[in-house]
Amino acid sequence: MKSMISTASAALAVATALAAPPVLAAEKTAPRFEVTITNITKLQTFTPILVASHKAGVTLFSLGQPASTEMEILAEAGDVAPLTELLESMPEVKEVTNSAANLGPGQSVTLSVASGGGFDHLSVAAMLIPTNDGFFARKWESAPRGSRKMSFLSPAYDAGTERNDELCISIPGPGDVCQGEGYNPSREGAEGYVHIHSAIHGIGDLDESVWDWRNPVAQIAVKRID
Numbered sequence: 205m206k207s208m209i210s211t212a213s214a215a216l217a218v219a220t221a222l223a224a225p226p227v228l229a230a231e232k233t234a235p236r237f238e239v240t241i242t243n244i245t246k247l248q249t250f251t252p253i254l255v256a257s258h259k260a261g262v263t264l265f266s267l268g269q270p271a272s273t274e275m276e277i278l279a280e281a282g283d284v285a286p287l288t289e290l291l292e293s294m295p296e297v298k299e300v301t302n303s304a305a306n307l308g309p310g311q312s313v314t315l316s317v318a319s320g321g322g323f324d325h326l327s328v329a330a331m332l333i334p335t336n337d338g339f340f341a342r343k344w345e346s347a348p349r350g351s352r353k354m355s356f357l358s359p360a361y362d363a364g365t366e367r368n369d370e371l372c373i374s375i376p377g378p379g380d381v382c383q384g385e386g387y388n389p390s391r392e393g394a395e396g397y398v399h400i401h402s403a404i405h406g407i408g409d410l411d412e413s414v415w416d417w418r419n420p421v422a423q424i425a426v427k428r429i430d
Contacts, residue, residue, distance in 0.1 A: 235320040235430045239328060241303075242312040242423040244357075247415060249378045250307040250340070250422070251282025253330040257317040259296040264327050264341055265398045271363040273389075275329075275398075279339040279363035281376055281386030282331035298323035303330075306378065319428065328358075328424055333377045334410055336370065337363040337394070338401045340422045353427040359419035360401035367393035370408030382409070 239255050256262075264287070265275050274287040284302045291297045299317040307313055307330070317326070329341035340358040366374065372382035400419070406412030 233430070234318060235428060236316045237319050237326055238314060238316045238427045238429055239326065240312055240314040240425045241307065241328065241330075242425075243307050243309050243421070244423050245309050245332075245417050245421045247309055248332045248335070248360075248417060248421060249309070251278075251331040251333060251377075252284055252305060253303040253307065253313065253315070253328065254278070254284040254287060254300065255302065255315045255317055256291050256300040256327045257298040257319050257323050258291070258294070258325050258327065259298075259322050260325055262291070262294065262296050262325065262327065263343060264329055265361075265363075267361075267399065268397050270396060271365055271398050276337070276363055276365040276391075277387045278329060279331055279337040279361075280366055280388065282333065283387065284330075287329075306333075316429070326426060332360055332401075332421065334372070334375045334382045334415060335360075335401070335404070336368045336374060337366040339363060340420075342422075342424050344426065353425055355423065355425040357420035358422040358424060360403070360417070360421045362395065362399050362401040364395035364397045364399060365391050368402075368405075368407075370404060370406070370410045372409045 243250050265271050274290045277283050277286050288300045291300045303313045326344040332338040338360050340360050342358045373384040375382040375384045376386040404410050404416040
């Protein structure tokens with residue numbers, strides 16, 4: 205009887221082992237870029253921050269050249285949706301994300317995007333408020349590998365798409381300062397090209413002693429996680 209029970213138990217163990225799903229090896233985590241942005245201005249606020257991973261050749265803007273409509277909308281209204289849609293339509297772009305919230309002075313936010321397979325370049329951008337069409341941005345031609353972290357400073361740029369009248373009627377925020385217009389397709393009176401921002405001069409509703417800044421405005425740290 206003991207022999208029969210042992211034989212039956214062994215058969216059951218074999219059947220159970222055959223029915224059990226195979227143990228899979230742990231999947232290798234896909235490489236990602238971890239991007240931390242810190243607002244280092246005294247009072248300027250960053251609108252939602254866009255981060256994109258892509259291949260070489262993708263660029264959000266070129267200094268000395270007219271801004272695209274998508275970049276204009278980001279710089280005038282803080283709206284990342286059109287630029288996100290444009291980037292996501294490009295096969296050279298891996299992933300686009302954004303912080304989904306404003307970032308105040310002295311605050312930091314960390315975002316991550318997928319990398320690998322040649323998508324080893326990064327672009328970061330957001331509007332500064334209160335400004336007419338000011339933004340910060342940074343592009344990496346060579347992102348870090350392994351556990352090494354790279355840190356950079358970004359100046360503020362002017363999209364050159366709106367006259368810098370510094371009037372709240374034409375500045376979208378922040379809400380406790382200005383609640384004016386965001387994007388306006390007219391570029392009348394604007395410089396017509398992207399350039400380094402000359403900051404606030406007190407010619408409109410914004411007090412220069414309060415709202416002016418000296419570049420840079422953002423600190424951006426990047427780490428690759430494999």
